[in-house]
Amino acid sequence: MKFNFFHLMPYPYLPDDFDDLEKYPSMSLTYSNGNFDPARGVQLYHRYLDELEYADAVGFDGIVVNEHHQSGYGMMPSPNIMAAALARRTSNSSILVLGNAIPIRGNPLRVAEEVAMLDHLTNGRLVSGFVRGIGWEHFAHSVSPAESRSRFNEAFDLIRKAWTTPGPFEWVGEHYEYRYVNVWPRPLQSPHPPIAVPGAGSPETMRWVAENRFLYVSVYAPTAVVKTWFDGYRGAAADIGYEVEREKIALAVPVFIGENERSAHEEARRHVEWLFHKGLRQSLEMVFPPGYMSPPALRGLLKANLKPYPELSYSELVEQGYVIVGGPESVRNRIGELRDELGFGQMMTMLAIGDMPAELVRRNTDLFASEVVPHFRTALATAG
């Protein structure tokens, strides 16, 4: 099993009256950047990069950054800049960019160029993820959600061809037109860096990821729902005659390990609540604006009848599997059970949860590295 340390880099300093939902309907899009303190920004970026570098030092297989726009939920409008900052300060772990939100980029070739550069800077430790971007980011960058999927598809095809086909060649598509495609540098890894794609149950995505044998990564959801996604991905692969390796399936989940069961919940609760009740406070319209999903996909979502994140109580979040919290032994056991139930071979563990202070993140990272990771390495060695 591979363990990756996933950071969102949130802005934790919220106003005291942030629970006023009328005043603050979300931490994204409309939450004024007047609330951003640049001096704290400097501290936060360096603290968060330190945490990622530390994860590399204590033996995580990968460190993970991602992309969000106009939001205090995640301060990485450019994950590639974070990956570049990490490239020369780490040496062992993979660096996973999960991912570049290609539909909302005006120029996909810029992404192809930057990722190819990162592949060299990391000496081939790069995993390149691609995402559509959350609904609110289509508001933020004025890209029609109705075009999101076709822009994603075309941008991806262009980027892959730019990496793998000697240029110059021309590209004339529905959304992008280039007379000369001839990116320097080409990527280091051959034919290109491994590709990862998060999924939230879309059958179209599952089929596409299966056809291409990419890494499929879950997003926040109850365990029972994630199981249907992973089963769907395996099913889509089986339909085209291949069996998905466990390593091609990754569970993304916040994890907190305390010294014992009770103290773990006492310590984690407020930070988990910060993440789901404040960080993920967003209307359906922000997440799934008109055109972002097909009408049948919306029907599926309504049928699943999932509560909005802020309406989930802490105990529901724990019981339904949105988060894993406990003492070392119970977390270890829980991960083992989930691995057997869901059949994943990688985890994107979010060990810096919401507004968790640096000391707690450090201890959580240490405990995970010492109490969980070795157990699964041994298991692998024994099994292998």
Place this chain on the structure above:
Amino acid sequence: MTDVVEGPAVARTLAAGSGSISYFRSGSGHPLLFLHAAGGAGMWGPFHERLSGSADVIAPDHPGWGGSDDLPELRGVDDLVYHYLDVLDRLELDRVDLVGASFGGWLAAELAVHSPERFRSLVLLGPVGLRIPGHLVADLFLMTPPQLIAALYHDPALVEQILSVAPETDQIIATYRELGSLARFGWRPFLNNPRLESRLHRISMPTRVIAAGEDRIVPRVHCERYAAGIPDAELVVVDDCGHALYGERPDAVADAVSTFLTERAGGRS
């Protein structure tokens, strides 16, 4: 206000592009093409019924709305202009009275700019379509359904009445599809064509712009600029009415349309 009238108007189908569209046609008199707002497709309501007392009303659903197919090959408002010119050709209609509301008002203005000879008169009901920095049309894509209803209607009792009925799943999905179609045609530029205002001088037919007295979606200045830019245009205001216009005060709005057609358009036919 949204009651469907039991009457002679039944949805018909017309082949168009990669599929077909749905339209209503009823009434007698000069043909009148009515282009609906972002809401209000698939419906023959009191407004349509009243108009049809003095006109042959043709009310199609836009592609991606109501009973019409998506016609995904149509990607911009200019495609919709050609779509409606095709519809007029297929129905063998010439020099119709053209009435459009909100998004449909934008389409109507584009049609009138493109082919002024095809239209005897033009009525725009709270039209979008102009780019006016500092007075942007409200971001209805970001509104929750209760926020949207409250912004569309002026009468709080009406808002309360509409919100008192929880929508069926099918209705939620139908609305999501229609707003998704609106996003296809109007996300960026946001419900406007930056070039339209400079082309309004081409609209040669008598025009009435009808503004809602209490429009919380489209600032009044949009109606004023249409009326100022179209050579033979007048602006009238329907008071005690929100942006929904023909949904909120169907009789008053239908009368404001019919009176104009009788006074201005009829004399020239």
